[in-house]
Structures are given as C-alpha cells and as structure tokens.
Amino acid sequence: MREAVFVRRRAPTWRALEALLDADGPDPDALADAYVRLGDDLAYAKTFFPGSAAAAYLNDLSAQAHAQIYRNRREERGRLVRFWTHEVPMAVWHARGALLASLLLFVGAVGVGVVSSRGDATFVRLILGDGYVNMSQANVEAGDPFAVYKDARQLDMVLGIAFNNVRVSFLAFAGFFPGVPVPGASVGTGWVLVTNGIMVGAFAHLFAAEGLMGEWLRVVMIHGTLELAAIVIAGGAGLTMWNAVFLPGTYPRLVALQRGARRGLTIVVGLVPVFLIAALLEGVVTRRTEMPLWASLVVILGSLAALVGYFVVLPALRGRARSADRGLPESRGDGAGVRGSTPSAPSIPATP
Template sequence: MGPITKSEKFVQSKKGQWEKLHQILLTLNNKGFNSLAPEEISIFPRLYRLTCADLAEARTLRLSPDVLDYLNQLVGQAHKCLYSFPPLKKKELKDFFLEQLPEIMLKNWIFLLLAAFLFFGSYGTTYVIVSKNPTVAGLIVPQATLSQMEESYRAAIDEQRALSAKNFMVSFYIQNNISIAFASFALGILLGVGTIYILIYNGIVLGAITGYIFALGYGKNFIHFVTGHSVAELTGLILAGAAGLALGFSIIKATRYYRREWLGFQRRNIFTLVAAAGILIFMAAMIEGLISPSLIPYRYKAGAAILSVLLIIGYFFVWPLVYAKNTTKRYGDDRFY
C-alpha cells in the first residue's frame, strides 16, 4: 500500500465536516428549519463557509470529479437553504395565513408594540401641538405641500374635487406610504436606528399635516377622505416598521455568528411581516383609489373603515391568541419563545 497523497489527506481531514453539513441539509429538507437543534443552527453558517473554501481548494488540487460534484451539490444546497426564500405554493397559503403569520405576530409582539408607540406617539404629540399653533407646521412641512393640502380639503368632495383628489392626493398618499413602509423595513439594517428614525419622522410629518388641516377647520373634509383606507394603511406601516426593528435586532443578536447567514435564518420571521404589511397597504390603496375620493356617501366609507378595524383586530390580535392557546395545548409553550 503506497503513501497517502496530499489529496487523500485533504479528503480524510474534511470528510467529517462535509458529512455533518450533509446531515443538517437532510434535516432541513425533510423536517424544516424548526427541527434543527440550537448547536446545528449556530454551526451551519460556519460549515457552509468552510465547505465553500474546501471546494475552491479541491479544484486547485484537481480532485476526482466525484468529489468535486459532491462538494458542488453540498455547497449549492446549503446556499439555497441559507439565502433563498421559496415561494408559497397554493396548498401552503392556508398554513401561512392561519398558522405561520399568527405565530410570527406573537413572536414579534414587542417590535409591533414599539413600532406603534414610535409612530403614533410622534404623530399624536405633533398633532396636538400643531392643532393649537398651526404656524409650527411650516417648520416641519414645506409650505407648498401645506398649501396643496389646504386647497384639497377646503371644500367637501364634489365631482370636480373627486377628480382632483384622484389626480393628486391618491398618488401622494400611495407613494408616500409605500416609500415609508419600504424605508421602515430596509433601514432596519442600520441596527434598527434607521427604522426608528423613519417611524418618528413620518409620525411627526403626518401629525403636522393632520393638525394643520384641523386647525384651519377642514377636519370634517379630511376625515371623509381618509376614513375608509387609513386603518389598513397605518397598520401596514406598523408591520413594516416592526419588520425593520426585527431586522435590526437580528443583526445585533448575530454578533456571535456570520451576520449574513444568521439573517438567512431570520428571513421567514422578517419577510412574513413584510408580506403582511404589503397586503394591507395594497388593500388600503384599492380603497383609497376607488372609495376615498369618490362621491359615495360617508356612511359607506365609515362602513369600510369599521370592517377594516374588525378584520384587523380579529385577524392580527384575536386569532393569534386563539391559535397560540390551541397550539400550546398540543405542543407546549416553546413554540412561541
């Protein structure tokens, strides 16, 4: 029997590491992420990086095609598990809406509460200040925007103003809230500081606009326009903010691991909140474009608002508690911690 070659030594020294990564991938593919043990979660990103380096070295050593194919498949599967976000199949939609989303809501209640406090706290404070002293609004919002708002809400919606609202106000609110939602989530990458800034800043701006309109005596017209869509819209913004805060917290928590890989594990948690926010903002946009600027009697707009409130409370607050209670009876409390 001849001496062991450098290539053989390399394979023997790395074989245990590759097999461990292979076993983790089998568990992920067969049982899902939640079935991994804590030590497997912590070591998975490191094994992936080491195996990537091994693949590069194996190519340099010109190992056999079988070894190279094995490592290529191993690295490819690990990369997919870490960085891909598989689309929901039709048969999974029921589980997503009735199980996954309620579970994520409960796990992230502290981020939801904090996002709501930051936005509505700054909104309410600014509204009170500006409604008592409307000149303050000019220090926060450009005068051109205030003038346009004043013009839009000076009179009740008639046929001409309905068209004007569709041409200006609808596009303003849709673009504004989509940009806020995206920024609230994306800037969470700055350890959550960016999300906090966006929530507070936009709460101040919207509070100043609302307070200014009410100080001028146009509050009734303003309410008639925003009643139908505001509940869903603002709830969507809070969910996006919660996703940004969760993203920032995940980055801070990942100091022991490779951040990029750790965020790969957190993608389900974060992007589920983003998906819920997107659904609500889209629903609000439909109401805003079809109902809010129309000549439909106010009672129908109020009805849309009441229905939105009932659906949001029922789905985002009541149902998660019911789901948690039923799940706890079957599995215990660990699933929500």
C-alpha cells in the same frame, strides 16, 4: 463539566428534537432552531468528550436532522394557503413585542406632530411644505377640503398610491434613512416611524385647526386605517430583523440576522394585500367625500376589524395552539416544539 452532567442537562432538548424528527410534517422553524442548538452541543461533545457515546449519539442525531431539513421534496399542496394562514400569523406572533414597540413609537410621534403644530403655527408648513398647506387651505375656502383626492384619474392614482405605500413600508422595514442609501438598522426603522408619525400629526392638525377634525377622520381614515397600520406593522418587522443583530441570544449574529430577516420579510410580504386594498380605497372610495357617515364607518370599522382579526387575534390563536401542542421548551419567543414519544434509536447515552 463531566460527561454525565452534560448529558443529563441537555437530554430533554435532544429528546424534543427526536420527537420533531419522528413527527409527521414538523414545524420548519422549530426543526431549524433545534438543529442549530444541536450543532452547539455536538461541537462541545467533540471538544471535551472525543470518542464518547455522547459524541457518537449527537453526530448520528445531527445527520438525521440535516437529512430532514435539506432533503429534496416536492412542494406540498396548499403551500400558499399555509403561508397566509400559518406562517404570517406565526411570524407576527414571534414579533409581537417589536410590533407593540413600533405602534407606541408611531402613536407617540403622531402626538408630537399634533402638539408641535398647536404650539407653532409654522410647524405644519415645515413638515408638509408651503405648497401642500396653501392648496389645502384653498380647498377648504372653496368648500371642498379633500379635493386633493379627486385630482388624478382613478387608475393612475391607485397605482401611484400602491407604489408609495410599498416604498414607505419597505423603508420602515429595511431601516433606511430617507435619502441616504445606507441601512440605519433599528435606528433607521425608528426614524421612518417617527417622521411619518409626525407628518400624520401635522396633517391632522391642519384640518383640526379649520374645525374639520371629524370630517378628516370620516374621509381620510377610509384608507388611512389600512395605510397607517401597514407602516406600523412594517416598522415592527424591521425592528424584529435589526434587533436580532443587537440581541442575538445564543445564536451567532449572522445566524440571528438571517432568522430575524426571514421573519420580518414574511410579515412584510403578508402586508401586500393591505397595500393594495388601501390604495384601492384611497383612489376609488376616499374621493367620494359625499358618502354618508354610515357608509364611511362601515369601511373604517370593517378595515379595523380585519386588521385586528388577522394581525392580533389569529397570531395569538396560532401561537398559543402551538405552545400547547409542541414539546420543545419556548426559546427566544419561538415556543417551538412537538410533543411526542421518544424514539428508541438512536438512544441518548445513559448517565452513570
């Protein structure tokens, strides 16, 4: 490729990076993405056009970008607020495809659990264990089918549930096979989603077979709405991380893994309030099975509205707003960039 053709093709990307450097508080992900791409262009120019104006310009631009990214500065005020209101929603927006895949996989597994339980009476015992099934049936016969939520002290139950929720969600994120201390990549994440989905399906059928499906939804989904959503979202975060290894795009696989891991971990950290609230509901509210239907619906629908608002609506608003306000062309679903005027120095080499 001739130098003039190279400059003409890549100039829009360089101008977009100049605009980022000139902007007040540029988006860190967009700046890092542009810097990585600039490094590729600089290496190409030094290899095929050594000593050229293009190589000198790219070297100067790379130095400016490096200084902008790695300079030491005090942490801005409101950093924690920005994390919850911008960084987590943007990470969810970038991972929306993986999150949808995680949801479909989990719902499909729940369906498998229900259908398998209907077709084979021993399937529920295979999945949940004889002890749990016998206990549940004894509770049903005693007229208190959800007595299991009343057995432990509230504080102990809340702490235990919170720990278990975090454990399962991190398993879904990291993609570890249960009992095997080796990452299974996206296959492991899928395995955690499928096994938990089948378990939920078998659990639901256990009560549906007793004519208690309505009661199961009214009681269990008080905490289950948040709990199951957390598993699905953590699974989507895991798919985002591990799929970056198999589909790195223009990045080296290690760089793609680092980017995917950072994005996935941001989502999982954003789930911490969901873990805690779900544990609180299960340990304190779910045990009150005598609650009227309207009270249960308030909790369930309120939880669902909060999930949709934070993990669907807000990410969509943030993502579309940034796509409209930034000038960098959307790449790998990032939609990063800033619209702005091109700085006068350093200038892009003119093409003959």
